[in-house]
Amino acid sequence: MTSSYLLSWTTFVYLGAAALYLIHWVFRVQKVGLLATLTTAAGLLLQTAGIIMRWVESYKLGYGHAPLSNLYESLVFFSWLTIVVYLIIEWKIKQRVIGAFATPFASLAMAYASFSPRVEDTIQPLIPALQSNWLIAHVITCFLGYASFAVACGLGIMYLIRPQAGSSGVMAVLPEHRVLDDLMHQTIIFGFLWLTIGIITGAVWANQAWGTYWSWDPKETWSLITWFVYATALHARFIRGWKGKKIAILSIVGFVSVMFTYFGVNFLLSGLHSYGSG
Amino acid sequence: MGKKNSSKSNPVWNFITSVKLAVFLLLTLAVTSIIGTVIPQGEPLQRYLEHYGPAFFKVIKALHLYDTYNSWWFLTLLGLFALNLIACTIRRIPFTIKLWKRDSLALDLDRLMRFRLKKQWKVAGKPNPHILEKIKDVFQKEAGSVTAQKELESGQIFMVERGKWSYWGLYGLHASILIVLVGAVIGSLTGFKGNLMLPEGEAADHVLDRKSGQPQPLGFSIRCDKFTVSFYDTGAPKEFRSDVTILENGKEILKTPLRVNAPLTYKGITFYQASYQPMPEAQIRLISPDGKETRVTLPAFQKVPVPDLRLVLGLYQYLPDVHGVPAVRVWIEDGSSPARTIWVLKGNAKEFSSGSNTYRVSLVDVRNKYMTGLQVKKDPGVWIVWLGFFLMIAGFVVVFWVPHRRIYLWVGEQGGKAAVVLAGQSNKNKIHFEKDFEKVAEAIEKSLEE
Numbered sequence: 033m034t035s036s037y038l039l040s041w042t043t044f045v046y047l048g049a050a051a052l053y054l055i056h057w058v059f060r061v062q063k064v065g066l067l068a069t070l071t072t073a074a075g076l077l078l079q080t081a082g083i084i085m086r087w088v089e090s091y092k093l094g095y096g097h098a099p100l101s102n103l104y105e106s107l108v109f110f111s112w113l114t115i116v117v118y119l120i121i122e123w124k125i126k127q128r129v130i131g132a133f134a135t136p137f138a139s140l141a142m143a144y145a146s147f148s149p150r151v152e153d154t155i156q157p158l159i160p161a162l163q164s165n166w167l168i169a170h171v172i173t174c175f176l177g178y179a180s181f182a183v184a185c186g187l188g189i190m191y192l193i194r195p196q197a198g199s200s201g202v203m204a205v206l207p208e209h210r211v212l213d214d215l216m217h218q219t220i221i222f223g224f225l226w227l228t229i230g231i232i233t234g235a236v237w238a239n240q241a242w243g244t245y246w247s248w249d250p251k252e253t254w255s256l257i258t259w260f261v262y263a264t265a266l267h268a269r270f271i272r273g274w275k276g277k278k279i280a281i282l283s284i285v286g287f288v289s290v291m292f293t294y295f296g297v298n299f300l301l302s303g304l305h306s307y308g309s310g
Numbered sequence: 311m312g313k314k315n316s317s318k319s320n321p322v323w324n325f326i327t328s329v330k331l332a333v334f335l336l337l338t339l340a341v342t343s344i345i346g347t348v349i350p351q352g353e354p355l356q357r358y359l360e361h362y363g364p365a366f367f368k369v370i371k372a373l374h375l376y377d378t379y380n381s382w383w384f385l386t387l388l389g390l391f392a393l394n395l396i397a398c399t400i401r402r403i404p405f406t407i408k409l410w411k412r413d414s415l416a417l418d419l420d421r422l423m424r425f426r427l428k429k430q431w432k433v434a435g436k437p438n439p440h441i442l443e444k445i446k447d448v449f450q451k452e453a454g455s456v457t458a459q460k461e462l463e464s465g466q467i468f469m470v471e472r473g474k475w476s477y478w479g480l481y482g483l484h485a486s487i488l489i490v491l492v493g494a495v496i497g498s499l500t501g502f503k504g505n506l507m508l509p510e511g512e513a514a515d516h517v518l519d520r521k522s523g524q525p526q527p528l529g530f531s532i533r534c535d536k537f538t539v540s541f542y543d544t545g546a547p548k549e550f551r552s553d554v555t556i557l558e559n560g561k562e563i564l565k566t567p568l569r570v571n572a573p574l575t576y577k578g579i580t581f582y583q584a585s586y587q588p589m590p591e592a593q594i595r596l597i598s599p600d601g602k603e604t605r606v607t608l609p610a611f612q613k614v615p616v617p618d619l620r621l622v623l624g625l626y627q628y629l630p631d632v633h634g635v636p637a638v639r640v641w642i643e644d645g646s647s648p649a650r651t652i653w654v655l656k657g658n659a660k661e662f663s664s665g666s667n668t669y670r671v672s673l674v675d676v677r678n679k680y681m682t683g684l685q686v687k688k689d690p691g692v693w694i695v696w697l698g699f700f701l702m703i704a705g706f707v708v709v710f711w712v713p714h715r716r717i718y719l720w721v722g723e724q725g726g727k728a729a730v731v732l733a734g735q736s737n738k739n740k741i742h743f744e745k746d747f748e749k750v751a752e753a754i755e756k757s758l759e760e
Contacts, residue, residue, distance in 0.1 A: 095542075157542040160550050160570035160583075221710050228706060232699045241571045243582040243685040244503070245695060246494070248379045250347040260340035264333055271329045301347050 035086035036153040038078065039108055040146035045075035046115070046139035053131035058202055065128040069119075072135060076115050079142075083108060086155065095157040100171040103298065104153045107145035109171070110294075111138040113179035121183065121215065129206050133186035166237035174230030174255075178290055180223030181262075185287035187216040188280035213276050216283055217269065224262045231255050250301040254293040261286045327397040335391045342387065346378035392491055399484045406477050414471050414716050415458050422467075422718055425733035427744060429751045431758055433728035442466070442721050445730060448757045449719045452750040465722015465729075472715050479708030486705050489698035497691030502526050506581075508534040509589055509681040513557060517686045528579060528686075531557040535565075537586055537680035550583050552682040568684070578688055585683030590628040592638045593674040594654065599667050605674070608640070620644060621664060626651045628676060636676045713738035717750060730754065 052068035055061065086099040086108075099105040118134035145151050158167075191213065194206040206212070234252070235245040246252060265282040268274040274282075325331060349358075349370070358376055359367045374381030422428065433441060446468060450456055453470040460467055504517035504526055513533035516525040536553045549569060556564040556576050568574050573582045589610040596604045598619065608614055608625040615622050624641035635656040643649040644664040652671070654660050659672035715736040722729060732751055736743035 157544060157546055157548065159547055164571040225703075225706050225710070229703060232703065235699070236696070239692065240573065241582070242584070243573065243580060243687045245692065248346060248351065253343050253347045257340045257343050260336045260343075264336045264340075267329065267332060267336070297347070 035082045035089055036104075036146070038085060039082035039142065042075050042079040042082065042111070043139055043142040043146055045071060045078060046111070046135050046142060049075060050132060050135040050139055053128060053135060057129050057132050057205060060205065068128060068131055069122065072115060072119065072131065075138075076112070076119070079108070079112050079115070083112065090155045093155055093157075095155065097158050097162075098168050099155075100168060101158055101162055102152065102156060104145050104151050106171065106175065106294075107141045107151065110175055110178055110182075111141035111145070113175050114138045114141070114182050117179050117183050117219075121219075125207070125211065125215065127207055130183075130186065130190065133190055134183055137182050137186065161241055164237060164241065166233060166240065170230060170233040170237055173226050173233055177223045177225075177227035177230050178294060180219050180226060181258075181283075181287050181290045184216050184219040184223060184283045187212055187219060188283035188287075191216065191276065191280040209276060213279065216279060220262060220265060220279075220283060220286075224259075224266065227255065227259055227262070231259065250297045251293065254289070254297050258286060258289040258293050261289050323397075326394060327401040329398065331390075331394050332398055335387065335394055339387055339391060342378075342384060345375060349375050349378070351377060351379075388491070392488060395484055395487060399481060402480070406480070409477050410474060414474070415460055415467070415469050417718075418462060419464060419467075419720060419722075419731065422720055422731055422733045425718075425735060427735065427747055428731065428733035429754075430729065430731045431755065432724070433730060433758060436723070436726075436728060438728075441728060444757060445719070445721055445754060448753050449732075449750065452753045453717045453719075453746075462720070462722065464724070465720055468719045468721075470717045473712050474714050476708050476712040476714055479705050479712060482701055483705030483709050486698045486701035489701060490695050491698075493691040493694030493696075493698055495691070496694060497689040501687065501689040501691065504686045505584070506532075506684040506686050507587070507681050508532070508552075508684060510534055510537055510679050513555075529577060530563070532581065532684075533557060534682050537682040539586060539680070550586060552583055552684070554581070568682075578690065580687050580689075582685040582687070583682070584685040587681045587683065588628075589679040589681045590625065590638075591677045591679050592625050592628065592640075593676070594623075594638070594640065595672050595674050597670040597672075599669075608638075609679075613641075613643075619664075619667075619669070630676075630678075636673065638673055638676065640671065711739060713743065715743055717747065719754075730758070 049068050049071040052064055052071055056065035056068055083099055086105070090097055090099065100109055114134060115138050118131065118138075121130060122128060146153065190206050191209060193203055194209060194212065195201070195203050197208060207215075231252075234255075238247065238252075239245040261282065265274075265279055265286065268282070269279060353376060355371070355376065358370050362370060370376055373383065378384055423430075446456070449468065449470075454472065455470065456468045457471045458469045502517075503520045505520060506514055506517045508514055511534070513531045514528075515531040516527045518524070519526045533555045534552050535555055538549070538551050538553075540548045542548050552568045554566060554568050554574065555562050556566075564576065566574055568581060568583050570583045573580050575581075591610065592608045594606050594608060596606065596616075596619065598604070604616065604619060606614060606616055606623055608623060610625055610628075613622050613624045622643040622645075624643075625638060626641040627639035629637045632655055635658075637653055637655045639651050639653050641649060641651050642662060642664070646665060650662075652660055652662055654671055654673045656673045656675075659670050661668055661670050663669070713736045715734070717734040718732070720731040720733075732747075732754060734743065734747045734750075
């Protein structure tokens with residue numbers, strides 16, 4: 033059994049968890065909620081085992097590098113982090129409804145990684161440009177940002193579909209606007225810090241590998257565009273007092289920019305970061 | 311007073327310091343940055359004309375869209391952004407000073423009782439110094455040392471205040487962005503970037519500046535002794551390595567390998583392994599009609615005159631593997647007929663004629679030499695950029711996670727009985743603060759029960 037086989041199974045575990053979270057939300061069965069959390073945790077364990085296995089396999093092949101070096105591995109890591117960030121939030125606010133919005137992201141990322149013909153899942157050796165200790169620091173920080181923004185986007189969607197307090201129905205079970213707004217803000221701040229550190233580690237690394245800390249490469253430029261969007265959201269909130277709906281929309285716009293930085297740049301534009309597309 | 315009013319109503323100042331301008335600039339920078347990721351940058355102008363047609367080419371040329379991020383309008387936007395950042399930050403200073411100077415102890419019991427986070431206890435008996443000391447001790451043990459205290463008409467109030475300085479974190483964060491920009495400007499004004507193609511065995515004492523095209527002296531020489539490239543079984547490159555020597559006045563100073571991700575810095579100039587080019591060197595043998603043998607070495611990119619035979623030869627093309635043997639395409643010029651090329655495979659001699667003579671040409675061997683491609687950079691501003699990055703992360707942590715928190719303890723008399731009130735406030739991370747507050751409250755409650 034290979035790691036990629038094991039990892040492809042997490043797609044279905046997270047899909048199952050998403051279904052359970054949905055049932056828990058719509059029919060309000062407490063026990064199903066617990067089952068959903070347990071399923072998600074089991075998926076996370078399976079995925080963690082898969083990632084460790086892949087790491088070990090790369091050493092057996094004689095390449096020996098952390099599984100963070102191409103699109104497949106980054107998708108697996110993105111999915112893994114989204115689940116980690118979500119489980120922390122679930123544990124902190126003791127509510128499970130958000131799970132119905134977070135687990136599909138993780139399942140979708142794994143499905144794309146495992147079953148798209150565009151994504152190569154074999155372990156490849158590191159080309160010279162990637163042979164650096166900065167690889168791990170850069171990828172982990174960037175993806176902590178991406179995963180937080182994914183969760184913030186999910187929260188933004190929830191904010192927009194939730195009716196005003198006092199109404200009834202399925203949507204009214206979602207956390208209150210006040211709670212969603214606060215969570216969204218906290219997650220954006222968290223993601224913004226990691227995106228900033230991700231850009232900084234990237235700059236330091238680029239200076240070491242290419243001799244320039246900023247070269248307006250499409251990936252760099254798009255990460256800066258994303259940074260501008262979230263900087264706008266934070267300033268609009270601090271100074272203009274923007275809250276709720278406006279921030280929810282900015283959170284979704286910001287995530288579109290994140291997705292373009294992640295995928296769009298690789299598939300539509302060319303540049304120095306081309307190894308992210310294979 | 312008059313001066314203040316005039317500065318407040320100055321429309322230019324108001325515009326520069328407005329948050330509207332800040333948001334407008336952030337979003338405009340975001341949107342205009344997209345242009346340079348969609349239109350390829352730094353190509354020869356002719357390419358844009360071919361690809362986009364004459365109408366759009368005019369726009370590209372007028373707006374410098376072939377080099378968007380160095381265009382006048384983009385640099386103007388960045389300059390405005392810096393100006394707006396400075397102006398907004400300066401405008402905020404009085405507000406921060408007010409926050410910072412505000413006396414956190416300027417309150418009374420009534421105000422304390424209106425805090426969202428508070429606890430109160432009644433204690434049997436009249437207040438006495440013994441109880442006061444005991445409670446104060448417990449309070450200090452849990453909440454930290456008292457930073458200020460004062461007498462109120464009905465009792466005493468103690469305060470533990472932390473992180474008031476965090477109001478200044480914002481200035482560090484904003485300054486860090488300016489520091490990064492200053493570092494970038496200093497780097498581009500006082501440094502240079504260049505490319506250096508260095509064949510094995512050769513040395514260079516200058517590089518061509520990428521922007522101006524002018525030679526930039528290094529102040530020393532760098533020689534490429536050997537270049538090696540290795541591959542994985544998959545065919546992907548594993549390592550590019552140049553063994554280089556630094557020379558000063560002809561003396562060898564330093565020998566070191568240069569790899570991708572492991573550059574060499576000498577006297578403030580850094581060399582990066584960037585590319586390479588194979589430079590084959592072919593050895594051929596010519597046999598004249600009279601049976602005389604001539605050996606000629608043909609390096610890449612050079613014409614080699616062979617005066618005895620009145621020929622000029624060159625290596626036009628090289629294929630390492632044609633049906634299992636190496637092959638070279640030899641370029642021949644003899645002054646009379648136009649230049650031509652012939653393919654020569656190893657172990658398979660060919661004939662060609664020049665004038666009335668017919669020569670047999672055969673390939674002796676091809677040696678694979680390389681030319682290493684180095685990026686050369688001098689950037690005295692890079693340390694300022696690093697300082698800016700460090701300050702940015704530190705400023706971030708202060709702005710978002712260092713709270714200004716205050717915990718108050720009031721001990722006094724209420725309705726003839728001793729009473730204790732605990733209240734607290736934090737401007738950030740309120741959930742965490744509530745937990746800390748609960749701990750202090752529990753400790754005080756426990757001590758009162760004893």
